[in-house]
Amino acid sequence: MRNDLSERRQARGWSQGRLAEELGVSRQTVISIEKGRFDPSLPLAFRIAGLFDCRIEDVFSPDGG
Template sequence: MGGVHRWDGGLGGLARGVLVPGEPMRNDVRRLRTERGWTQVQFAESLGVSRQTVNALETGKYDPSLPLAFRISALFQVSIEAIFFPGETDTPPTGGRR
């Protein structure tokens, strides 16, 4: 079988998008961080990364490594799938612009 394999997030129809190779992921990092009243600096220090890394995550310019995604998930106490998801190519990432 040829062609591009699409993944629906394994959420049984609840996925927010379709994962296409080469397309960036979208995320709710900024929303989750601000709901908790954390600054980018506080969040970055909790994760052991720079504020610039947090900014790049929030603006969709950087997809985290798997270990970093797990740390973010643990810090927010929500699943990775609730934070990171495939996005529409014409929709700006949460909290940022394209």
């Protein structure tokens, strides 16, 4: 799954650590999601979308999509 989490985070001037704190996850989890090595759980995906005031599909898209 592809995502633009890194771009959204950087647009707010947040570090990976700050985003992790906001989401209640580890910095390593944020790194793994940003690099596409880990797909978030549905509850985490909803928290990410809520934090950036958008829909899940605005942040995440299927590979090749």
